[in-house]
Amino acid sequence: MVHPRPDINASVLLLRDGLASLLQHLRDDGYLVVGPTVRDGAIVHDQLRGIEDLPVGVGDEQAPGRYRLRRRADQALFGYAVGPQSHKREFFPPSIRLFQLRRGAGGPVLTPEPPIDRKLALIGVRSCELQAIAVQDRVFVGGHHVDADYASRRRGVFVVAVNCGEPSGTCFCASMGTGPRASGGFDLALTELLSGGPHRFVVEVGSAAGADLLARVEHAPASEADHAAASAVTAAATANMGRHMDTRDIKSLFYANQEHPRWAQVAERCLGCTNCTLVCPTCFCSTTVDTTDLAGATATRERRWDSCFTLDHSYVHGGSVRPSLRARYRQWLTHKLASWIDQYGTSGCVGCGRCITWCPVGIDITEEAAALRADVPVA
Amino acid sequence: MTTPIPLFDPMVPAFARISRVDRELPDVFTWHLAAPSGAGFSFAPGQFNMLYAFGAGEVPISISGDPNRPEELVHTIRAVGAVTRAMQGLRKGDTIGVRGPFGSAWPLAEARDQDLLFVAGGLGVAPLRPAILHALAARSLYRRVIVLAGFRSPADFIFRKELERWRSRFDVTVEVTVDRADTSFRGTVAVVPALIAEVELDPAATVALLCGPEVMMRFAVRELERRGVPHERIHVSMERSMKCGVGFCGHCQYGPTFVCKDGPVYRFDRIERLFYVREI
Numbered sequence: 052m053v054h055p056r057p058d059i060n061a062s063v064l065l066l067r068d069g070l071a072s073l074l075q076h077l078r079d080d081g082y083l084v085v086g087p088t089v090r091d092g093a094i095v096h097d098q099l100r101g102i103e104d105l106p107v108g109v110g111d112e113q114a115p116g117r118y119r120l121r122r123r124a125d126q127a128l129f130g131y132a133v134g135p136q137s138h139k140r141e142f143f144p145p146s147i148r149l150f151q152l153r154r155g156a157g158g159p160v161l162t163p164e165p166p167i168d169r170k171l172a173l174i175g176v177r178s179c180e181l182q183a184i185a186v187q188d189r190v191f192v193g194g195h196h197v198d199a200d201y202a203s204r205r206r207g208v209f210v211v212a213v214n215c216g217e218p219s220g221t222c223f224c225a226s227m228g229t230g231p232r233a234s235g236g237f238d239l240a241l242t243e244l245l246s247g248g249p250h251r252f253v254v255e256v257g258s259a260a261g262a263d264l265l266a267r268v269e270h271a272p273a274s275e276a277d278h279a280a281a282s283a284v285t286a287a288a289t290a291n292m293g294r295h296m297d298t299r300d301i302k303s304l305f306y307a308n309q310e311h312p313r314w315a316q317v318a319e320r321c322l323g324c325t326n327c328t329l330v331c332p333t334c335f336c337s338t339t340v341d342t343t344d345l346a347g348a349t350a351t352r353e354r355r356w357d358s359c360f361t362l363d364h365s366y367v368h369g370g371s372v373r374p375s376l377r378a379r380y381r382q383w384l385t386h387k388l389a390s391w392i393d394q395y396g397t398s399g400c401v402g403c404g405r406c407i408t409w410c411p412v413g414i415d416i417t418e419e420a421a422a423l424r425a426d427v428p429v430a
Numbered sequence: 431m432t433t434p435i436p437l438f439d440p441m442v443p444a445f446a447r448i449s450r451v452d453r454e455l456p457d458v459f460t461w462h463l464a465a466p467s468g469a470g471f472s473f474a475p476g477q478f479n480m481l482y483a484f485g486a487g488e489v490p491i492s493i494s495g496d497p498n499r500p501e502e503l504v505h506t507i508r509a510v511g512a513v514t515r516a517m518q519g520l521r522k523g524d525t526i527g528v529r530g531p532f533g534s535a536w537p538l539a540e541a542r543d544q545d546l547l548f549v550a551g552g553l554g555v556a557p558l559r560p561a562i563l564h565a566l567a568a569r570s571l572y573r574r575v576i577v578l579a580g581f582r583s584p585a586d587f588i589f590r591k592e593l594e595r596w597r598s599r600f601d602v603t604v605e606v607t608v609d610r611a612d613t614s615f616r617g618t619v620a621v622v623p624a625l626i627a628e629v630e631l632d633p634a635a636t637v638a639l640l641c642g643p644e645v646m647m648r649f650a651v652r653e654l655e656r657r658g659v660p661h662e663r664i665h666v667s668m669e670r671s672m673k674c675g676v677g678f679c680g681h682c683q684y685g686p687t688f689v690c691k692d693g694p695v696y697r698f699d700r701i702e703r704l705f706y707v708r709e710i
Binding site: 149150152154158159161163190191194195196197198199200306309310335336337338339341342343347350352354357359364365366367368369372373374375377378382386389390393394 | 438439440441442443445447482484485486487488508510511514525527669670671673674676677678679680681683685686688691703707708709710
């Protein structure tokens with residue numbers, strides 16, 4: 052059945068069945084459809100067979116060092132904030148093989164890794180996640196050198212974004228200017244409407260591929276009331292942000308406070324566990340791991356996620372450059388909120404709040420940044 | 431998004447054969463690598479390569495060879511960790527993975543018609559060697575050429591014969607010192623900055639190139655300041671952990687810079703803010 056093909060930047064209305072059909076079309080087109088689903092008491096990203104795999108009627112509660120799922124009173128499909136996993140694992144996986152070698156008569160014979168050939172569709176991507184992907188694009192494909200593996204995973208991804216309605220207690224995208232409404236980087240963007248009519252979605256079309264897909268799915272024009280309801284959803288999210296980051300002159304704030312006593316105080320609490328860097332959707336540090344078979348005839352080189360909280364991260368012969376946790380915490384937060392701006396022209400923080408939620412001792416980066424600022428005289 | 435398609439994978443090495451190994455010290459050796467297929471290794475003095483030993487791992491090593499002889503690639507390596515110790519076990523005919531060259535270079539073009547002051551500490555003489563060789567080969571491009579090098583003891587000289595050869599020229603000043611020595615050594619016993627204090631300098635026309643341990647460079651900078659050499663005329667080569675060499679792995683961050691692409695050679699005034707911060 053052919054439905055009118057909406058224009059790019061237009062919005063239409065989709066019912067729950069329409070969304071189910073949309074996912075089915077993506078699967079029929081050969082896409083690996085990945086989105087949020089419940090596993091082990093958390094919302095994770097995994098392959099979706101249909102909308103029934105989404106966290107139907109599930110919400111979450113997040114606070115520093117705390118994450119709990121809860122049952123919602125409704126059947127919302129996207130009624131929660133971001134879980135521990137970001138989409139960075141799709142493009143920058145925790146571990147990849149870089150190459151394999153075997154000893155040949157004329158020297159080592161290298162087997163390069165084949166480029167990733169897959170069609171990936173991401174469902175339920177939040178605005179902060181889209182911004183985080185854009186941040187990592189600058190790291191891996193935006194500079195002089197291009198990361199071949201990242202580039203091959205990133206190519207041709209179909210993105211169905213979701214505008215946030217209920218931020219968590221650790222969210223602060225509004226103050227980072229990265230949400231809650233998706234501003235680009237998607238093929239389709241959904242706003243879930245749970246009241247004032249049937250369970251429905253206002254769908255914004257972000258690309259020709261998005262428009263083509265919608266033309267194969269039953270949809271209706273979105274009414275003025277639907278548009279207003281969708282705007283109210285993100286407006287409420289903005290008003291309900293759990294936290295706030297004051298970003299005024301944040302770069303000079305950090306550069307001027309490299310020896311602030313707060314660094315020693317936060318180091319007293321920090322366990323150096325690396326959780327914050329692993330859940331962060333923009334952290335990009337990696338290390339390499341070399342292995343051989345027992346005979347030493349073949350060798351493998353892998354790239355794995357690394358963290359600036361480990362002693363190994365800054366190790367040069369003789370010792371680590373940053374032996375103290377004070378220095379390692381300072382490196383992480385200064386990079387994230389300040390030097391990232393010099394390096395890539397954007398903040399390294401998208402305000403997703405994961406590092407606060409998943410810190411086992413509940414260190415809150417908005418609080419740490421505010422503590423530095425508290426000592427700065429008001430101009 | 432239109433993702434650029436890379437022409438090559440910067441993480442995959444090419445392999446080169448060791449054509450000669452020079453033993454410099456019990457734990458320091460110099461490799462001469464033959465360019466595969468005669469392609470030649472073009473590089474700028476000050477740059478480094480990522481060198482990979484089969485199954486053992488990869489390390490960033492400065493290029494210590496002659497930029498006018500691109501047919502061979504020369505690296506001088508100290509065996510200090512698992513990878514470099516494995517490298518010390520390799521012999522002529524063995525192959526080594528090479529990625530590069532990466533990083534910034536000594537400002538030799540900007541230093542034309544100026545005095546060139548090289549200040550080396552220990553193995554720091556290796557990354558300076560290509561620049562020194564260039565300056566000596568193109569001697570007329572520069573005014574005075576001064577090489578100040580410090581080593582731990584008389585047993586730790588690196589490139590000793592070459593330093594002696596340079597010192598025998600009439601158009602180069604070479605001063606060498608050791609931190610400590612027994613009474614049989616009749617040369618200078620002092621730290622490198624002490625040589626800076628005594629050398630004849632035209633501070634407004636000097637370009638100083640420093641490479642060595644950070645603590646040595648710190649004192650050398652202080653001495654150069656005392657002699658009136660402006661910070662923008664001082665260049666230092668920094669060292670940090672590196673896993674990729676191309677700005678992906680995050681390990682070599684030095685403040686807002688990446689040593690692998692913004693360094694290793696920095697104009698001092700641009701990193702002065704970082705240079706004295708501990709554990710940065």
